[in-house]
Amino acid sequence: MTEKEWMEDVKERVEQEGSFLKKNIFFSTGKRVPYSFEILNYKDDEPGDRKYIKYETDLLVYQRIDNEKWKPRIIIEGKINSVTTHDAITYSQKASTHKNVHPYLRYGIFLGNRKHYPLPGRLFRHGAYFDFMLSWNF
Numbered sequence: 706m707t708e709k710e711w712m713e714d715v716k717e718r719v720e721q722e723g724s725f726l727k728k729n730i731f732f733s734t735g736k737r738v739p740y741s742f743e744i745l746n747y748k749d750d751e752p753g754d755r756k757y758i759k760y761e762t763d764l765l766v767y768q769r770i771d772n773e774k775w776k777p778r779i780i781i782e783g784k785i786n787s788v789t790t791h792d793a794i795t796y797s798q799k800a801s802t803h804k805n806v807h808p809y810l811r812y813g814i815f816l817g818n819r820k821h822y823p824l825p826g827r828l829f830r831h832g833a834y835f836d837f838m839l840s841w842n843f
Contacts, residue, residue, distance in 0.1 A: 709734070711817055711843075712763045712783040729769040730778070736765045738777055740802035760799055764815075777807055785817040793831035800834035813837035 706714075716732045719725070725732075737759035745754040766779035780803060782796045793814075800812035813835050814828065820842055828838050 706785070706818075708763065708783050708785050711785055712781075715783070715815070716764055731767055731769060731775075733765045733767065734763065735761055736767075737761050738765060738780065738803060739806050740799065742806050760803070777803075777810055779811045779813070782812075782814045783817065784814065786819065788814070788816055788825055788828065790827045790831060793825075793827045797832045797834045800836075804834065811836040813839065816840040817843055 712734050716734050720732055739757040739759050741756075741758035743756040743758070744752040745756055747753050762780045763783040764781040765777055766781070767775045767777050769775050780800075782799070784792060796814055803812060804810050814832065814837075816824070816839065819840055822840075824838050824840055828835070832838065
């Protein structure tokens with residue numbers, strides 16, 4: 706099973722919990738969410754052209770406000786089998802940049818298929834911007 710397949714499976718499982726719909730909470734895999742918002746110029750005192758730069762997310766939890774508007778609430782990065790120091794640094798940096806655009810966002814990493822091993826110390830050393838770290842044996 707690939708990480709994308711696993712995160713799709715996780716999404717399908719949490720969608721079965723009906724209480725999320727009552728609060729307009731939805732889930733998406735592979736959604737691209739902005740981590741940078743640049744104003745390229747101004748017209749008088751107002752921002753003119755804008756540029757959004759986005760990262761693809763493994764699992765996005767978002768809240769619908771109405772038919773057109775939504776807010777990202779939680780982003781979860783998924784890793785199976787192992788996680789490297791590079792992964793921890795990279796995902797923590799992604800968390801930081803996403804939070805610059807969405808300061809209310811919660812961001813975490815979800816490890817799968819690691820048997821009953823504890824969370825690796827490298828996540829604690831290099832995962833400064835994670836709000837949570839989970840491990841699940843499947």
